[in-house]
Amino acid sequence: MMNNLTPLEPKADKATVRRHNLSLVLRAVHDAGEATRAGVATHVGLTRAAVSSLVEQLLEYGVVSEWGKTSSGQAGRPGTVLKVSRSGPAGLGVEINIDYIAVCVVDLAGTDRVRLVEHVDNRGVEPSEVLARAARLAARAIGSAADQELEPAGVHVALPGLVTGGTVRQAPNLGWRRVAVEGLFAQALLALRPDHRPLPVSSDNEANAAALAELWFGAGTEGVRSFLYLTGEIGVGGALVLGGELLRGAHGFAGEIGHTVVDPEGPRCRCGAHGCLEQYAGQAALLTAAGIDADAGARGVAELERRARQGDPSALSAVERAGRQLGVVLSGAVNLFDPEAVMLGGVYRELMDWLAPAVDRELARRVVSGLWSEDGKRLRAASPLGDAARGAAGAIVREVLADPTAYAERDAG
Amino acid sequence: MMNNLTPLEPKADKATVRRHNLSLVLRAVHDAGEATRAGVATHVGLTRAAVSSLVEQLLEYGVVSEWGKTSSGQAGRPGTVLKVSRSGPAGLGVEINIDYIAVCVVDLAGTDRVRLVEHVDNRGVEPSEVLARAARLAARAIGSAADQELEPAGVHVALPGLVTGGTVRQAPNLGWRRVAVEGLFAQALLALRPDHRPLPVSSDNEANAAALAELWFGAGTEGVRSFLYLTGEIGVGGALVLGGELLRGAHGFAGEIGHTVVDPEGPRCRCGAHGCLEQYAGQAALLTAAGIDADAGARGVAELERRARQGDPSALSAVERAGRQLGVVLSGAVNLFDPEAVMLGGVYRELMDWLAPAVDRELARRVVSGLWSEDGKRLRAASPLGDAARGAAGAIVREVLADPTAYAERDAG
Numbered sequence: 138m139m140n141n142l143t144p145l146e147p148k149a150d151k152a153t154v155r156r157h158n159l160s161l162v163l164r165a166v167h168d169a170g171e172a173t174r175a176g177v178a179t180h181v182g183l184t185r186a187a188v189s190s191l192v193e194q195l196l197e198y199g200v201v202s203e204w205g206k207t208s209s210g211q212a213g214r215p216g217t218v219l220k221v222s223r224s225g226p227a228g229l230g231v232e233i234n235i236d237y238i239a240v241c242v243v244d245l246a247g248t249d250r251v252r253l254v255e256h257v258d259n260r261g262v263e264p265s266e267v268l269a270r271a272a273r274l275a276a277r278a279i280g281s282a283a284d285q286e287l288e289p290a291g292v293h294v295a296l297p298g299l300v301t302g303g304t305v306r307q308a309p310n311l312g313w314r315r316v317a318v319e320g321l322f323a324q325a326l327l328a329l330r331p332d333h334r335p336l337p338v339s340s341d342n343e344a345n346a347a348a349l350a351e352l353w354f355g356a357g358t359e360g361v362r363s364f365l366y367l368t369g370e371i372g373v374g375g376a377l378v379l380g381g382e383l384l385r386g387a388h389g390f391a392g393e394i395g396h397t398v399v400d401p402e403g404p405r406c407r408c409g410a411h412g413c414l415e416q417y418a419g420q421a422a423l424l425t426a427a428g429i430d431a432d433a434g435a436r437g438v439a440e441l442e443r444r445a446r447q448g449d450p451s452a453l454s455a456v457e458r459a460g461r462q463l464g465v466v467l468s469g470a471v472n473l474f475d476p477e478a479v480m481l482g483g484v485y486r487e488l489m490d491w492l493a494p495a496v497d498r499e500l501a502r503r504v505v506s507g508l509w510s511e512d513g514k515r516l517r518a519a520s521p522l523g524d525a526a527r528g529a530a531g532a533i534v535r536e537v538l539a540d541p542t543a544y545a546e547r548d549a550g
Numbered sequence: 551m552m553n554n555l556t557p558l559e560p561k562a563d564k565a566t567v568r569r570h571n572l573s574l575v576l577r578a579v580h581d582a583g584e585a586t587r588a589g590v591a592t593h594v595g596l597t598r599a600a601v602s603s604l605v606e607q608l609l610e611y612g613v614v615s616e617w618g619k620t621s622s623g624q625a626g627r628p629g630t631v632l633k634v635s636r637s638g639p640a641g642l643g644v645e646i647n648i649d650y651i652a653v654c655v656v657d658l659a660g661t662d663r664v665r666l667v668e669h670v671d672n673r674g675v676e677p678s679e680v681l682a683r684a685a686r687l688a689a690r691a692i693g694s695a696a697d698q699e700l701e702p703a704g705v706h707v708a709l710p711g712l713v714t715g716g717t718v719r720q721a722p723n724l725g726w727r728r729v730a731v732e733g734l735f736a737q738a739l740l741a742l743r744p745d746h747r748p749l750p751v752s753s754d755n756e757a758n759a760a761a762l763a764e765l766w767f768g769a770g771t772e773g774v775r776s777f778l779y780l781t782g783e784i785g786v787g788g789a790l791v792l793g794g795e796l797l798r799g800a801h802g803f804a805g806e807i808g809h810t811v812v813d814p815e816g817p818r819c820r821c822g823a824h825g826c827l828e829q830y831a832g833q834a835a836l837l838t839a840a841g842i843d844a845d846a847g848a849r850g851v852a853e854l855e856r857r858a859r860q861g862d863p864s865a866l867s868a869v870e871r872a873g874r875q876l877g878v879v880l881s882g883a884v885n886l887f888d889p890e891a892v893m894l895g896g897v898y899r900e901l902m903d904w905l906a907p908a909v910d911r912e913l914a915r916r917v918v919s920g921l922w923s924e925d926g927k928r929l930r931a932a933s934p935l936g937d938a939a940r941g942a943a944g945a946i947v948r949e950v951l952a953d954p955t956a957y958a959e960r961d962a963g
Binding site (some may be wrong): 286299306307310351363375377379384385387388390391392393396397398401408409410452461465466468469470472473474475476477502503505506507508 | 583646673712720722776788790792797798799801802803804805806807809810811814821822829873874881882883885886887888889890912915916918919920921
């Protein structure tokens with residue numbers, strides 16, 4: 138606020154104000170689930186006439202639909218019920234991970250309408266080949282979406298690495314360095330759909346996308362707005378959400394909790410350093426400690442879960458040990474951040490029953506405020522709705538909600 | 551932005567708009583150092599007439615003064631030069647630390663006008679007695695400020711502990727638990743100055759206050775807006791500044807980097823846990839490792855610095871070892887936050903020449919983006935202007951700048 142040298146009464150021109158207010162009304166309808174014009178007017182503080190004119194435009198854009206009349210619950214004559222459209226613009230999310238690719242189409246209401254997952258080992262494969270695989274899966278999803286009268290407004294690609302400016306700076310577990318993912322993916326998709334308008338492509342780190350999915354579709358719906366998100370995959374990804382906003386950091390690389398040092402003399406990590414958390418609590422470390430093939434992927438994790446459920450001692454001790462290391466590292470992050478909650482996703486979600494007690498014990502012991510235990514259930518399993526592909530699709534939906542005019546202009550262009 | 555359901559054209563009432571704009575003009579003058587009415591009008595986007603009326607009010611409040619005419623550098627007739635007042639309202643900051651109390655009066659321009667430091671061991675002393683000591687020092691500072699025609703608009707007290715809602719929840723190194731510092735301090739100050747209007751008292755963690763001092767008077771002036779701040783004292787304090795704002799966390803306890811685990815089996819810390827950074831890189835650990843009495847305080851640190859300067863091997867290895875541990879812990883924090891810079895204050899500032907190489911080496915090795923070394927000098931000594939007492943005083947000055955009307959109304963009341 139101190140640096141906000143802006144007088145009240147901004148002199149925005151009429152087109153800018155209208156564009157802003159179109160988003161305002163659209164988001165009010167979106168957040169309410171369903172609303173009448175009168176309800177929206179009250180909520181956003183615009184006149185009913187202004188709202189009616191804005192709604193006409195949103196109906197034209199195809200982002201809002203009318204759904205009959207309300208019953209006479211509210212004062213005055215019954216209004217027409219408005220909802221965001223279940224057809225038309227949608228978000229397309231692509232998650233490229235070490236041992237799978239997932240694609241998801243989400244409609245404006247946030248519902249998952251298409252989901253395709255391909256288990257495939259992407260390690261040691263040329264980036265262009267991996268991106269071509271992802272594009273093939275995306276093209277299939279676009280087809281299934283079209284069958285449901287949905288058309289992606291853009292594609293957002295999530296990857297396990299440092300992603301900035303459309304480029305993967307490094308993704309140690311994929312073995313990628315400096316890969317222009319957005320360009321390569323757009324090219325691959327265009328090659329598959331030569332007669333279609335190219336879709337705008339954006340990209341992000343996969344833990345960021347998963348944390349945003351958690352915010353939009355999981356935790357956020359319970360009112361948690363500041364949390365630390367940790368996802369156990371082959372790598373250990375992390376992200377920080379503060380007051381409903383993802384913390385990106387000065388270079389866009391915040392959240393890399395997987396490379397917190399557990400033991401400076403520990404085993405060498407793919408990142409080049411020694412003793413990173415990933416070497417103790419990543420999927421491979423967990424499987425190896427339990428005596429399961431580290432490369433068994435999703436099957437291995439299912440096997441570990443099965444053994445833990447049966448009370449197999451080496452499975453339980455492997456999970457408990459990883460939980461202890463996670464707890465020690467998380468206590469440092471909680472002391473630094475003081476988040477409302479810590480969310481565990483990826484394989485940690487499946488193993489939560491056996492993992493959580495060890496993690497919680499370390500947190501209760503080491504969080505200095507003493508608030509960890511006092512404050513109730515702060516360690517939580519991430520929502521099953523909160524995966525990276527869904528978050529990536531959600532990012533596109535958010536863009537449409539934030540500026541429906543830009544979407545409509547592109548669609549008409 | 552997504553949740554900001556506010557139409558443009560806010561319908562603020564006239565008094566609110568004027569109050570906001572008074573702050574706007576005052577901050578424009580403050581930030582520029584000196585300005586004419588015409589210059590301010592251009593900068594903030596209000597008419598010259600509006601600015602003139604606002605300036606008249608600020609002159610009446612005593613927060614702005616006129617300083618003769620500009621030369622004819624600018625177009626049009628020369629304007630009267632405006633600056634923030636060098637007399638009148640000021641900020642009073644009090645830092646209560648383990649082995650000293652510091653008091654500082656800062657004027658509206660940010661200049662340090664009174665500074666008093668008392669070396670005194672506050673451990674094992676009743677909180678009310680420590681706060682009475684601090685109040686005596688504050689009363690002397692108020693007297694010296696009055697000689698310079700400065701009158702504190704409030705007092706801000708900074709302490710080495712978890713501070714929230716006017717209360718120290720815990721300050722392990724002082725041995726305090728649940729102390730209502732604001733109330734006790736106000737009471738002690740009132741007892742010393744029974745015939746004066748009571749000053750509003752606020753409070754914060756001392757590392758927070760020091761980090762804000764760094765932002766306002768040190769790093770901020772070099773354009774660094776996101777940094778991790780670490781201060782070595784008897785404890786190790788920390789704070790995070792993101793985009794020019796202090797990160798407070800969900801309960802107000804963010805920044806506690808001193809309790810990051812270096813070794814889960816390490817020595818017991820005052821916080822109750824084991825192996826915290828403080829036990830490896832705090833003042834006592836540093837002095838002990840160098841063979842100096844851990845309780846020697848500021849004299850001990852001066853002795854350590856002298857020995858390091860002379861090349862004494864045990865002093866150098868003590869500092870190097872602490873630097874290594876700091877570097878390992880900081881690499882985790884940098885991986886999580888991706889700040890622009892890391893600032894080291896307190897005793898670390900004095901020892902920077904010998905500490906920095908070890909810290910920097912670990913950071914270069916462990917920050918995953920590989921950006922640590924690429925990006926130039928990101929590890930920095932905190933500014934000597936950036937101490938907690940000054941930051942606390944600065945917090946009061948910021949309040950006056952943010953709402954001069956509230957100050958004037960209280961002053962008239």
